[in-house]
Amino acid sequence: MKRLRIKKSYFQDIAKGRIQILFDEAKKRFSSRPELSNRYVQLARRIAMKYKVKIPSELKKRFCKHCHHYLVPSKNCRVRIRNRKLVYYCIHCRNYMRFPYSKSKTLKYS
Ligand SMILES: [Zn+2]
Numbered sequence: 001m002k003r004l005r006i007k008k009s010y011f012q013d014i015a016k017g018r019i020q021i022l023f024d025e026a027k028k029r030f031s032s033r034p035e036l037s038n039r040y041v042q043l044a045r046r047i048a049m050k051y052k053v054k055i056p057s058e059l060k061k062r063f064c065k066h067c068h069h070y071l072v073p074s075k076n077c078r079v080r081i082r083n084r085k086l087v088y089y090c091i092h093c094r095n096y097m098r099f100p101y102s103k104s105k106t107l108k109y110s
Pocket of ligand 1: 066090093095
């Protein structure tokens with residue numbers, strides 16, 4: 001019997017939705033149970049790797065790329081602008097993450 005084939009993009013759309021939900025939950029739970037939000041980041045990363053989905057850039061800034069801890073500015077991470085880059089400092093593993101930061105992008109939001 002032939003198996004019914006479902007398109008890869010169908011699963012990728014579901015994966016994207018689930019990653020978004022996990023990050024929303026992580027945000028809600030951070031104040032009460034921070035270890036749970038770290039677990040949600042771990043699950044979201046696993047889903048992204050399994051279905052080969054990119055985690056959007058705005059969500060990439062919400063967890064540490066070294067220790068995969070959920071980051072909240074002023075709570076467990078420090079955000080600075082240095083040499084036209086956004087520099088995130090993780091207080092847990094004491095590592096830096098750098099993101100490009102250009103003036104043209106900021107004008108769009110303001
Ligand atoms: Zn870290």
